[in-house]
Structures are given as C-alpha cells and as structure tokens.
Amino acid sequence: MTNKKSIIAIPMGDPAGIGPEITAKSLANDEIYTMCKPIVVGDAEVFKKAIQIVEKNLTVNVIQSPEEGKYKFGTVDLIDLDNINMDELRYGEVQEQCGKAAFDYIKTSADLAKNGSVKALATTPINKESLKTANVPYIGHTEMLEELTNTQDPLTMFEVRDMRIFFLTRHLSLKDAIAQMTKERVHDYLIRCDKALQRLGIENRKLAVAGLNPHSGEGGLFGREEVDEITPGIEAAQADGIDAVGPVPADSVFHQALNGKYDAVLSLYHDQGHIAAKMTDFHRTISITNGLPFLRTSVDHGTAFDIAGQNIASSVSMEECIKLAAQYAPKFTQETID
Known part of the structure; x- marks a missing residue:
C-alpha cells in the first residue's frame, strides 16, 4: 500500500x-x-x-x-x-x-x-x-x-462534497462575462470540461450548463442569451458526443448536482458557482486547476x-x-x- x-x-x-x-x-x-x-x-x-x-x-x-x-x-x-x-x-x-x-x-x-x-x-x-x-x-x-x-x-473546477463546478468565465465584471457567453465558448468549454473529468478518472460523465437568466430565460421572455448562444453551444457539444444538458435554471441545477444527477455543472460566471459551492460547505470547497x-x-x-x-x-x-x-x-x- x-x-x-x-x-x-x-x-x-x-x-x-x-x-x-x-x-x-x-x-x-x-x-x-x-x-x-x-x-x-x-x-x-x-x-x-x-x-x-x-x-x-x-x-x-x-x-x-x-x-x-x-x-x-x-x-x-x-x-x-x-x-x-x-x-x-x-x-x-x-x-x-x-x-x-x-x-x-x-x-x-x-x-x-x-x-x-x-x-x-x-x-x-x-x-x-x-x-x-x-x-x-x-x-x-x-x-x-x-x-x-x-x-x-486553464480550467477552474470547484469540488465540495459530491458537487463539481466549472467556470465559463472567472474574474470579469458581469457585463463583460455575459459578452463571453458565446456558443463557440460554451461548445469549447464543454469539450474541455469533459476531458478534464476524464483525466480525473471519472467515467460516464454527465454535464449540466447553468442558465443565466431567471428560469433560463423562459424561451426568450427574460433574455435571449440562452436562446441565441448557450443552447446552440450545448447542442454543438452534444453533436461531438458530449453528454451535456441545459441550460438548467441556476436556482435548481446545483442542488441537483449535489444529489448526484450530474457529474459537474458549468457555471457561467464567477459568483454563480462560488455562491453555490460555499453555501454548501465554505471550508470544504476546494479548487482544482484543470x-x-x-x-x-x-x-x-x-x-x-x-x-x-x-x-x-x-x-x-x-x-x-x-x-x-x-x-x-x-x-x-x-x-x-x-
């Protein structure tokens, strides 16, 4: 041993x-x-x-x-x-x-x-x-x-208890972060997140993408970012064989991940994922650089x-x-x- x-x-x-x-x-x-x-x-x-x-x-x-x-x-x-x-x-x-x-x-x-x-x-x-x-x-x-x-x-991933969170953007203002939420970036990050999980030895990986707007925009009623950029990015990743779903409303996706529904969540901006992790367990939130x-x-x-x-x-x-x-x-x- x-x-x-x-x-x-x-x-x-x-x-x-x-x-x-x-x-x-x-x-x-x-x-x-x-x-x-x-x-x-x-x-x-x-x-x-x-x-x-x-x-x-x-x-x-x-x-x-x-x-x-x-x-x-x-x-x-x-x-x-x-x-x-x-x-x-x-x-x-x-x-x-x-x-x-x-x-x-x-x-x-x-x-x-x-x-x-x-x-x-x-x-x-x-x-x-x-x-x-x-x-x-x-x-x-x-x-x-x-x-x-x-x-x-490099990719930042948080792990706390049984929940893993990746970040599409990190140290940007919210306005600048939203500008980075393109379908190309979502597509690229989902591929990279999947490979990062694979390197950690995780098999049968299932990823969820958090929504940006309330209720993930309700089909464009509360903002079009999900319709125009985030969903097309997810679909492109799915076409490449990535097991990804979403956008899942941010008020529920982290709870679902914590309970085993997803292997990881792609958070769209810094505080979205940080709050979820640290409210789960502040002292046991650990960062992994992938x-x-x-x-x-x-x-x-x-x-x-x-x-x-x-x-x-x-x-x-x-x-x-x-x-x-x-x-x-x-x-x-x-x-x-x-």
Missing part, C-alpha cells in the same frame, strides 16, 4: 499569512499520511515557527529532493529554500520578501511536478499585494502556473492577515485540499489536453 501513495508538494504560501500554520496543523493529522506522501516547499525557520505557534508535536526533516523524504507521521519533510529573514518577518503585513518567497515556493513545486518527482500540488494562500510589491508579474496561482507550464486558459500537465488543488480562501501568527486559522480547507489531491493523483493522467 505504501508505495502506491502519491507524493504531494505543498508550497508553504505567503510566510506572513496563515499558510504555514494551516499546513502544520494539517500535517499533524495522521490521516494525511495514510493517503499520501506530503512534502512542504518553503522556509525551514518559518515553518518551525509555525509549528510552535500551532503547538503541534512535529519535527522538520530538511531534504533536497523527494527521494530523501521519510514520509512518516510526526516528521515533516521540507525542501528549504531559505529565503526569509526571520528578523524582518512581520505576520499580517504585506512584505516584498514574502511575495518573492511565495512565488519561489510555487515555482519550485511546479518544477518538481513537471519532472515527475511529485504527482500533484496542494497550494496554500498567497497575497496579491505582496506579489505586486515583489514585482512578481502574476495576480494568483492560476496565472503563475499557466505561465510556468505554457498552458493556455488543463495543467499535473494535478493542482487549492484552498479557496486568502492569507487571512488579520489572524496570521495567532493559532486561530482553521486547517479544515487545507486538509481537504491535500486529501483531494491524494484521492485524484493516482487516477490522474499526465497527458496535456489538446
């Missing part, structure tokens, strides 16, 4: 945020070690301080490569980039050294995944302002990984600067993030989606 467990890299996140704390708390849960072989990529002194803050009985084993890991509960295997001046570290504040360090942890983890040394990444929170202060030219994980892996337009050459899961919360360094932050999301990576990693196929 042990040799079948996947190695999961955990970039530590912004050292001034809660990332190190929730990682330490998560790795103090012996269940994690029954599911995978976790490696922290970060700064050893920052992580040792986090262990003290959360009052866990853990020791740090500094390694140079995953082959050196002990993967034993109670001992945290850590690749030390040694890039934080502890005398200058201030919890809960935007700092240049922290923004640069957070990027370095992600880049190192991505390199390990690209060369096959680790099977997946389970990422912790980073801070956009810290990245900007450090002149890191990305606003978040997805944009970084997109560049680091030469991936175009389309990369490796598996990546992530917590869906921020660095929580207001409580960093105080042993207040819950590790539930981080634990779920690692567990989901461990669950999908053995089934995940490495080939890049066309």
Whole structure:
C-alpha cells in the first residue's frame, strides 16, 4: 500500500499569512499520511515557527529532493529554500520578501511536478499585494502556473462534497462575462470540461450548463442569451458526443448536482458557482486547476492577515485540499489536453 501513495508538494504560501500554520496543523493529522506522501516547499525557520505557534508535536526533516523524504507521521519533510529573514518577518503585513518567497515556493513545486518527482500540488494562500510589491508579474496561482507550464486558459473546477463546478468565465465584471457567453465558448468549454473529468478518472460523465437568466430565460421572455448562444453551444457539444444538458435554471441545477444527477455543472460566471459551492460547505470547497500537465488543488480562501501568527486559522480547507489531491493523483493522467 505504501508505495502506491502519491507524493504531494505543498508550497508553504505567503510566510506572513496563515499558510504555514494551516499546513502544520494539517500535517499533524495522521490521516494525511495514510493517503499520501506530503512534502512542504518553503522556509525551514518559518515553518518551525509555525509549528510552535500551532503547538503541534512535529519535527522538520530538511531534504533536497523527494527521494530523501521519510514520509512518516510526526516528521515533516521540507525542501528549504531559505529565503526569509526571520528578523524582518512581520505576520499580517504585506512584505516584498514574502511575495518573492511565495512565488519561489510555487515555482519550485511546479518544477518538481513537471519532472515527475511529485504527482500533484496542494497550494496554500498567497497575497496579491505582496506579489505586486515583489514585482512578481502574476495576480494568483492560476496565472503563475499557466505561465510556468505554457498552458493556455486553464480550467477552474470547484469540488465540495459530491458537487463539481466549472467556470465559463472567472474574474470579469458581469457585463463583460455575459459578452463571453458565446456558443463557440460554451461548445469549447464543454469539450474541455469533459476531458478534464476524464483525466480525473471519472467515467460516464454527465454535464449540466447553468442558465443565466431567471428560469433560463423562459424561451426568450427574460433574455435571449440562452436562446441565441448557450443552447446552440450545448447542442454543438452534444453533436461531438458530449453528454451535456441545459441550460438548467441556476436556482435548481446545483442542488441537483449535489444529489448526484450530474457529474459537474458549468457555471457561467464567477459568483454563480462560488455562491453555490460555499453555501454548501465554505471550508470544504476546494479548487482544482484543470488543463495543467499535473494535478493542482487549492484552498479557496486568502492569507487571512488579520489572524496570521495567532493559532486561530482553521486547517479544515487545507486538509481537504491535500486529501483531494491524494484521492485524484493516482487516477490522474499526465497527458496535456489538446
């Protein structure tokens, strides 16, 4: 059994945020070690301080490569980039050294995944302002990984309990998002969503597309987006062999997916899917970035600067993030989606 467990890299996140704390708390849960072989990529002194803050009985084993890991509960295997001046570290504040360090942890983890040394990444929170202060030219994980892996337009998928949600658009105003809801984009995304589910090992995939307007527009009475763009996009995907239905009114499609009617829902815009997921279970909503050459899961919360360094932050999301990576990693196929 042990040799079948996947190695999961955990970039530590912004050292001034809660990332190190929730990682330490998560790795103090012996269940994690029954599911995978976790490696922290970060700064050893920052992580040792986090262990003290959360009052866990853990020791740090500094390694140079995953082959050196002990993967034993109670001992945290850590690749030390040694890039934080502890005398200058201030919890809960935007700092240049922290923004640069957070990027370095992600880049190192991505390199390990690209060369096959680790099977997946389970990422912790980073801070956009810290990245900007450090002149890191990305606003978040997805944009970084997109560049680091030469991936175009990776898919975001949320998973919470038994519900999976893809997003046709992400960080756009509602007006701009509606302009992106073309039949060509719906068609393309349904094909890509189906392939993404296939890579996760899901068979007999059934997708639903959420409606945009009340009651999915009632045949054009409440808006023509469904009639003119969304339905033709679904029909084009169906013609390509994709098992997709819709548009299904957004006030019911997520409830139906949660109860097993669909394997995933294609949400048309950011808040539509985010609200559905987080109202289901805020702390257990995990983000998966599909389309990369490796598996990546992530917590869906921020660095929580207001409580960093105080042993207040819950590790539930981080634990779920690692567990989901461990669950999908053995089934995940490495080939890049066309």
